[in-house]
Amino acid sequence: MQARLRYGVEYQGAMHYDVDLRLPMVADSIAAIDEVGADSNLLFNLALTARCLTKLGDMPAEAITTDFLSANLVDDDFELLIDMRNALKKKRINAKNASPTTAKPSSSSAATV
Numbered sequence: 001m002q003a004r005l006r007y008g009v010e011y012q013g014a015m016h017y018d019v020d021l022r023l024p025m026v027a028d029s030i031a032a033i034d035e036v037g038a039d040s041n042l043l044f045n046l047a048l049t050a051r052c053l054t055k056l057g058d059m060p061a062e063a064i065t066t067d068f069l070s071a072n073l074v075d076d077d078f079e080l081l082i083d084m085r086n087a088l089k090k091k092r093i094n095a096k097n098a099s100p101t102t103a104k105p106s107s108s109s110a111a112t113v
Contacts, residue, residue, distance in 0.1 A: 001084050001091075002055075007074040009056065016057020021081060023088045024052045035066060046070060049081050 001021050008017040032047035045064040055062050069078075 001088050003080060003084055004076065005074075005077040006082060007077050009059075009069075009072040009077075010065060011057070011059050011068075011072070012048060014058070016059055017108070018055065018057055018082075019081065021049075021088065022052050022054050023092065024048050028052060030067075037057045045071075045082065046073075046078070050084070052085065053081070060066035 001018055005017045005023075006018055008015045010016075028048055028051045031051060032044055036047045042112060044064075046069055050064055050066045050069050053064050054061070109110045
């Protein structure tokens with residue numbers, strides 16, 4: 001999912017606003033817990049977000065880390081990323097619900113009165 005940060009982040013003297021975020025998987029959650037522990041929900045979500053950002057302006061992917069985001073991301077932009085993650089999850093649910101329904105199989109026995 002693509003979006004544009006309101007405040008952006010500065011990296012190597014340039015501002016970066018365009019982001020692309022993918023849906024987090026269980027492996028991302030495990031890696032985030034391994035990195036920051038499970039004591040702080042905010043820190044866990046930041047580490048998870050760092051793993052799921054596939055684009056942050058023109059920054060190289062290896063520069064998008066929990067430490068970098070912690071020091072450079074405005075809290076309102078972080079909330080936008082959390083909202084994006086939730087929208088991706090909702091979209092996945094909606095995609096499942098949008099599949100065609102199947103009719104109930106007909107019964108081979110005759111109806112009773």
